[in-house]
Amino acid sequence: MYASLYRALYRIRRLEEETARIYPTDRIKSPVHLSIGQEAVAVGVCATLQPQDVVFGTYRGHALYLAKGGSMKAMVAEMFGKVTGCARGKGGSMHLIAPEVGVMGTSAVVGTTIPNAVGYAYALRYRESDSLVVSFFGDGATEEGVFAESLNFAALKQLPILFVCENNQYAIHTHQARRQATTDICARVTAHGIPAERITNNDVLRLFERSQAITREIRAGHGPRFLEVMTYRWFEHVGPNKDFQLGYRSLEEAQPWIESDQVVRLANLVDRPVREQIEREVTEEVLDAFRFAEASPFPNATELDADVFKEEAACSLI
Amino acid sequence: MLTHLTPGIQQETPRTETLTRELSYVEALREATDQAMEADPSVILFGLDVDDPKAIQGTTRGLAEKYGPARVFGTPLSEDAMTGTAIGMALAGLRPIHVHIRMDFLMLAMNQLVNVAAKSRYMYGGKVALPLVIRSMIGKSWGQGAQHSQGLYSFFMHVPGLKVVAPTTPFDAKGCLLAAIHDDNPVMFVEHRILHFHKGPVPTESYTVQPGRSRITATGEDVTLVGISAMQPECLAARHYLAAIGIHAEVIDPIWLSPLDIEPIVESAEKTGRLVVVDNGWSNCGAGAEILAQVAERLMGIRDLRVRRMGFAPVTCPTTPVLEELFYPNARTIAGAARDLVEGQPTGWIPEENPALRGIAFKGPF
Incomplete structure (x- = not known):
């Protein structure tokens, strides 16, 4: 298990390091919101999911995807x-x-995929599927009205959904304590009738263990659950650089998170030959992905008009 | 079996000769929903109060009992999340119908409608489809006022990825609703509270009135009247006022506002040289402005045109009847505007009111 968790963590870290490295060359034509430091959240939860389970995420979505x-x-x-x-x-x-593989979307507008995940969970329940949905979002999303509305409906209908709040404490440059009258997000969630718990230290093994137990409860029909995972973003909100010079947060604040890096922690739990093999394979996969992207063509001009609408209806009304 | 009926051309009601059964607009909507739900278990219906005793003016009556609470349910007062929920259901392959008893309430759901529903197919490279119907109703009269009266469909016409339909007859209400449910894309289905009371011929079987088809509802040579939503019956009544003074108006119902079937309007305007577009909303940046702009682009250098936009007065809808009366275009003011275009100058003419041509007035309490 350590080996597979390490591979998943290292894959994301290595991919994003490469992304940051080549970003200044301007070959990447997209703003990137790096997950470096937060990989444990997506990995710890997704390692407990089945292929047919579904996730929704945010613009900081490389790790989840x-x-x-x-x-x-x-x-x-x-x-x-x-x-x-x-x-x-x-x-x-x-x-x-x-x-x-069940990645059903990520949004650039904070909080926006939360109700989409709830609706998907409704459809799964309606079809008596034993799959579940996991909705990932940040601490900022818990301030959006749609968060409370979505919790209420998920609890009302006892839907098969796990809400995961990836709390890195900052909405762009503004700390949670400057935005929320009470920073106890779990308390606000339990008020909606949803059991909630916090993982305080980005601990991927603890998260894996809790997610395994919680998803089992959800599959058994016990309704929605909520996990808040405390974590930390090492890089700037958007872009390939560190931003401690801006002064809104300090390197001292970041230090404990960097020291408890889950990628390093898991590396040390895996036998050296296995670890080296994982690192070789992942590095090759990453370089291969960039070579593939580099060699691929841009879309034709005809693509501009494609897929505004789905043209052929395929429903069973006819 | 769902049949695709082509909108009848050049007749006031389509296929009248073959249709003997009359239904109200409300009954037509209810029947369409029932037939769609019966045919396809993926169709589900929800919104504030869809399962309450009043059943959305009767449009959802009996459906909760027939299909059960998993398929027909009232929702929390959470338009934002429930719209997002509808989108999630559609992503999972259900065909949700989300009902809003006032179009004004859609303002609480704009993020999900504009940022997610409209964009998902395109921004995900065609990997997902959103078969979603959003029903909403425009209110009018008896003091509906500022926040119960708005015709905001032009907001949605502005955004690629949304279809917009505003049927005006019971026939089209049923056919367009079935077409909307059948469509694999998000459709904004716009009703008008006044039109709910209208009766007309409706076939018993399932049929669709397809997106992007307008209908010539009455023919004439002197002036073209395009009436949107509740302004369509007003235009048909204006045609009678004009006929009495020897002016023959052609009337067109766009039905689908997006995609818009501009061709019949262009052809009619080319024939008459005079075009009045009567909107059930404000004229500024409205559906009428879009229609006029498209016609002008097509006929520039081909035909001299006299044009006129009519719509809500550029103010917030007042509640007192004397001001409310002035807020809306009506058959008489439309007839006056049409005559001005025909004569090429302001005539100041407004016909004497003919009680037989008065539109249906909504009587409260709501």
């Missing part, structure tokens, strides 16, 4: 604006999609 099984080649090509991208070059880094 990869952790749920999205194609790395299609993601990098998407960032390059190439037609081989997961959205044919029309969505970019903030709108990743991979229905074939």
Whole structure:
């Protein structure tokens, strides 16, 4: 298990490091919101999911897309604006999609995919599926009205959904304490009748263990659950750089998070030969994805008009 | 079996000769929903009060009992999340119909409608489809006032990825609703509270009135009247006022506002040289402005045109009847405007009111 978690974490870290490295060359035609430091959240939860389970995420979505099984080649090509991208070059880094592995969308507007996840969960329940939905969002999203509305409806209908708040404490440059009268997000959630718990230290193993237990409860029909995972964004809100010089947060604040880096922690739990093999394979996969994106063509001009609407209706009314 | 009926051309009501059964607009909507739900278990219906005793003016009556609470349910007062929920259901392959008893309430759902529903197919490179119907109603009269009276469909016409339809007859109400449910894209289905009371011939079977088809509802040579939503019956009544003074108006119902079937309007305007577009909303940046702009682009250098936009007065809708009366165009003011175009100058003419041509007035309480 350590090896597979390490591979998942390292894959995201390595991909994003490469993204940051080449970003200044301007070959990536998309704003990127790096997940470096926060990989544990997507990995810890997605490792407990089934392929047919569904996730919705945010514009900081590389980690989730990869952790749920999205194609790395299609993601990098998407960032390059190439037609081989997961959205044919029309969505970019903030709108990743991979229905074939249950990644049903990521949004550039905070909080926006939360009710979409709830609706998907309603459809699963309606069809008596034993799959579930996980909705990922940040601490800022919990301030949006749609968050409270979505919790209420999910609890009212006892839907098979896990809400995961990835709390990195900052909405762009503004700390949670400057935005929320009470920073106890779990208390606000339990008021809606949804059991909630907090993982305080970005601990991927603890998260894996809790997610395994919680998703089992959800599948058993016990209704929605909520997890808040405390984590930390190492890089700037958007872009390839560190931003501690801006002064809104300090390197001292970041230090404990960097020291407890879950990628390093898991690396140390995996036997060296296995670890080295994972690192070799992942590095090759990453370089291969960038080569693929580089070599892929841009979309034709005819693509501009394609897919505004789905033309052929396919419903069983006829 | 769902049949695709082509909108009848050059007749006041389509296929009248073959239709003997009359239904109200409300009954037509109810029947369309029932037939769609019966045919396809993926169709589900929800919104504030869809399962309450008043059943959205009767348009959802009996459906909760027939199809059960998983398929027909009233929602929390959460337009934003419930719209997002509808989108999530559609992503999962259901065909949700989300009902709003006033169009004004859609303002609470704009993020989901504009940023998600309209864009998902395109921004995800065609990997998802959103078969979603948003029903909403425009109110009028008996003091509906500022926040119960707005015709805001032009907002949605502005955004690629949304279809917009505003049927004006029971026939089109049923056919367009079935077409909307059948469509794999988000459709804004715009009703008008006044039109709910109208009766007309409606076939018993399932049929669709397809997107992008307008209908010539009455023919004439002197002036073209395009009436949107509740302004369509006003235009038909204006035609009678004009006939009495020897002016023959052609009347067109766009039905689908997006995609818009501009061709019959262009052809009619080319024939008459005079075009009045009567909107059930404000004229500024409205549906009428779009129609006139498209006609002007097509006929520039081909035909001299006299044009006129009519719509809500450029103010907030007042509640007191004397001001409310002035807020809306009506058959008589439309006839006056049409005569001005025909004569090429302001005549100041407004016909004497003919009680037989008075539109249906909504009687409260709501």
